[in-house]
Amino acid sequence: MTDDPAGAAGDDERVADWPVALSGVTESVVTTLGPNGRWNAAALGLFAGDPVTARTWGNTRTKRNFHRRGEGYVQFVDDPVVFTDAALSRYEVDEPILGEANAWARVTAESIETGTDDGTEWEQWTLEPVDSTVVRTEVPTIDRGFAAVVEATVAASRLGVDGYDESTLRDRLAHYASVVDRAGGPREREALERVREHSNW
Amino acid sequence: MTDDPAGAAGDDERVADWPVALSGVTESVVTTLGPNGRWNAAALGLFAGDPVTARTWGNTRTKRNFHRRGEGYVQFVDDPVVFTDAALSRYEVDEPILGEANAWARVTAESIETGTDDGTEWEQWTLEPVDSTVVRTEVPTIDRGFAAVVEATVAASRLGVDGYDESTLRDRLAHYASVVDRAGGPREREALERVREHSNW
Numbered sequence: 248m249t250d251d252p253a254g255a256a257g258d259d260e261r262v263a264d265w266p267v268a269l270s271g272v273t274e275s276v277v278t279t280l281g282p283n284g285r286w287n288a289a290a291l292g293l294f295a296g297d298p299v300t301a302r303t304w305g306n307t308r309t310k311r312n313f314h315r316r317g318e319g320y321v322q323f324v325d326d327p328v329v330f331t332d333a334a335l336s337r338y339e340v341d342e343p344i345l346g347e348a349n350a351w352a353r354v355t356a357e358s359i360e361t362g363t364d365d366g367t368e369w370e371q372w373t374l375e376p377v378d379s380t381v382v383r384t385e386v387p388t389i390d391r392g393f394a395a396v397v398e399a400t401v402a403a404s405r406l407g408v409d410g411y412d413e414s415t416l417r418d419r420l421a422h423y424a425s426v427v428d429r430a431g432g433p434r435e436r437e438a439l440e441r442v443r444e445h446s447n448w
Numbered sequence: 449m450t451d452d453p454a455g456a457a458g459d460d461e462r463v464a465d466w467p468v469a470l471s472g473v474t475e476s477v478v479t480t481l482g483p484n485g486r487w488n489a490a491a492l493g494l495f496a497g498d499p500v501t502a503r504t505w506g507n508t509r510t511k512r513n514f515h516r517r518g519e520g521y522v523q524f525v526d527d528p529v530v531f532t533d534a535a536l537s538r539y540e541v542d543e544p545i546l547g548e549a550n551a552w553a554r555v556t557a558e559s560i561e562t563g564t565d566d567g568t569e570w571e572q573w574t575l576e577p578v579d580s581t582v583v584r585t586e587v588p589t590i591d592r593g594f595a596a597v598v599e600a601t602v603a604a605s606r607l608g609v610d611g612y613d614e615s616t617l618r619d620r621l622a623h624y625a626s627v628v629d630r631a632g633g634p635r636e637r638e639a640l641e642r643v644r645e646h647s648n649w
Contacts, residue, residue, distance in 0.1 A: 271591065324590075384587055385588055386550045387526040387589075388468050388524055390473075390475070401592075434471070
C-alpha cells in the first residue's frame, strides 16, 4: 500500500488505509520506539472518524514516544494475554510488529488537544496510517470470557485513580472473574492471572 | 466438507468440522425449524469440547425444535442487532442461514442431560456438525461497545428470573449502556435500543 510515493499524494489523499473497518472505539495495541531503543507495547483505543483519533492518559510511555518520534505501529490482536500485558504492564519488544498482530498500521501521531479529567491529564492525537498490512483473517466469534478480560483490564487500571469508586470497580472485577471462570478458555484464565499480577486487584 | 458419504465414516470420524476454533464458551445464533415451517433464531452458547455441548434454559423454541427435528444451524454473526434480536425476541426467518452469518454449521442435536438451577429447567445437548461453511473472514477487532451489548442481553434476560438480584442486574445494565454510549458505533446503539424494547429493562 506504499506504491505511491508520499510526495505525490495531495493533502486529502491517504497514503495507506486502516487494515480493519473502525466503528465507535476499537481497542488496539500500539508499539512506540522508546529512548532505550526498544519498542513499548501499550493498549490504545482508536476513535473512528476522519481522521482517527486516540487519547493517552497521564504521562505514559506512549505519550512520550509519540512526542519524540511522531509515530507508532497500531496493531490488532485477539490474544487476551498479549492485550492484558500491553494494557497493564511495562511490555517492551525488540521489533515493532508483534507476532500476534492479525493486522497492523504504521501511523503518524500528531497532538491536537490536551486536557484534564478528574485530575488526570490527557492528550488527544490524530493517527494517520502511512503503511498497513493484514496478516491473517478469521471468522470473528463472540467470546464473553475474552470480553470480560478486556473489561477487567479497564477496571483494574482505574483502581486507586481519583474519580472512580473502588468498591464499584471491585464488584465489577469479581463479576468479570466469574464470567471468565464460566466462559473463558485457557488463555483468558492466564490473562486474568496477569490482570491480578499487574494491578492492585 | 461433505465429500465423504456419511456411511463411510466410522463412529469416531467426523462428517464435518466446526467452521471456527472453539475455546471456552462461544456465543452463536442457532436456527431450528418450528412446527409452523419457519426457522426460529435464538442465541446459543457453545461449550468447547469433544463433542461440543450447549444448554437450553426453560421450555424454549430451540429446545422444542431440537426435540422435534434433532438438528439446527449454528451460526457465527458479528452484528449486534442480529445477536440481540436472536437473544431476546421471537425472531423467525424463512431460510435456515442468516445473511449475516460469517460461518455456519448444520448440527445434529442430541439431549444428554436435564436438570434444574434456581427453579429453571435446563437441558444439555451434544452438537455434531454434519456440514459447515465459512462465508467470510475478517481481522478480528476488540470492540467494548459490542461486548457491552452482548452482556446487556445476558443481564436483561435475567430480569425477573429467580436467583438473580434485580438491582445488581440494573446496575450492570446502566454500566453497559455507558460503555455503548462511549465506545459503541451506530449498530451497537441500535442494538441497545432493541435490548430495551425486548425486555423489562
